Amino acid sequence: MSQNHTDVNSISLQAEAEPRHFGQRLDQVVADLFPEYSRSKLKTWIQAGKLVVDGEIINTPRQKINGHELIELNAELEVQLTSKPQNISLKIVYEDEHILVINKPADMVVHPGAGNQDGTLLNALLAHVPNIDKVPRAGIVHRLDKDTTGLMVVAKTIPAQTHLVEQLQQRSMSREYEALAMGTMVAGGVVDAPIGRHATKRTHMAVRETGKPAITHYRVIEKFRAYTHVRLKLETGRTHQIRVHMAYIMHPLVGDITYGGRPKLPKGASEEFVETLRQFKRQALHAVQLSLHHPETEEWMTWQAPLPQDMVKLINAVRHDTALNPLDDY
Template sequence: MENKLKVEITGEHDDKRVINYLKFELKMSSRLTRKLLSGGFVTLNGHPARGKDVLKQGDILEVHLDTGDTQNIEPEDIPVDVVYEDQDLLIVNKPPFMVVHPTKSYPSGTLANAVMNYFKNTGQNCIVRLVSRLDRDTTGLVTIAKSQFAHQAMAKKMEGNEIDKYYITVVEGRMEGEGTIDLPIDRPSMDSIKRMVMEGGQRAITHYKVLKSSDEMSCLLIRLETGKTHQIRVHLSHLGHPIVGDSLYGRESSYISRQALHAYKLRFNCIRSGEKIEVEAEIPDDMKRLIELIEK
């Protein structure tokens, strides 16, 4: 399955050089543009294109996005719950207790191993380019880009706050209404895993709305405006309402064997068409049982 961009040049772009079209119309970085042109991955009317070539109305410009990149991640026969897929993106629903990417402690059995196997089985010559990551015990939506072009495009959307990211979580204690937490986050020391609300840290903004609450627990819908490491966990713990089961920022729970946090919904515009995309990942059973315990 070949992954490419094919564009018919309109009069608006008459006399524009290929390199400038790639940079300013397709919004590719200088580094990616050089890589594509020098590698022969750009053709103009079926012939290899040079950066200085001048476009004319009716020309056909093709950019071949499969640049033959490799990655040292072994495909493993692990089921993948695909929620959304197009030419550029794969969005999957990550189960609990699964690490996203191989590490020294978790060299195999990761989501990346599973996705590599999925790409292999579906005939897609892609590597795993993670647009987003989740903690091992957090469930829900993880976005993988199928090319450097797609990864770059999604990174720009994230920087421009053009991706709406929603989470469902259950916290300790009663919370009511809705609000915004706008507090900076940083690590108290370079070797600390734990983050804290700290003066001089990176700005972090979390919006929340209480869906259901009791004296013991509250279920919240979260929208992230920024995406700092452990942001939701740090902010809610700072408010005195740590996530149920979060042993790092709160305490373990007899109700659930992990932190009750689920990456629930994503909204963004399609990279190529601009069409609005909205995807959801079903709330996992352990969190459903937890939410049912909250008094109405």
């Protein structure tokens, strides 16, 4: 039986070890008793002397437990970030006291980094959610590339973040995308190819035997004479996964200069169509649907974000180009 109290600045947890915990290490027991916090965070609190076992401070994670002790944890939630809050508008799809779901626009960086210290999603979250600076990475549990649009979930508390990260690791969170790919794809399929850092290009990823497992499912929505509108579902979440996998099967995303190079124009393309392609200055990729178990209620929730106007315009232009060239073999 546990008793928990949390506020925006501190936590107070109390639980009694059970007979099944006999002989287990303290860090293992508290991870079992307080699963809403990560093992690494709990271990840090133990080592900092924040844990009391039967009235005695224990700061040794390897301390063995007999299975009946009263375990108390009282800790301050320290500020995790040095970035500054900025009043940046967010397109909020859903929000409660535990999570925030946003529809990220193009040209917004998620995390501050070299050349992008300001104007990021993280800066916006620090302004929108008081005390989210106490949550690692301001609650961001998965990323979208700067020029990828669509749905992202953010944790507003440490327990919510732990729960969402576990869903990602267990592959129970569902993330679906729509994209416009180069070339005409015959049918859907699965790309199962490990992804790792590129051997020579530091900022690029690549399919590599030594990489981490990566699986992408895809199906055809609509075929055109030189392009394909596809729906994709991530089974894993590697950096640039969809972009790398689509390029790997020789169907890079339209606008993805990094992995697809400059696109070859189809024969007979009109000047208007060529101009539309030139004006589309990002990879044609949008996170269209997000589904997950709510970290507090366990309810299965789904959100959708329709294609942004720039992708709608691009696909309409591709469809019109195909209509003007009905004799092309595609």
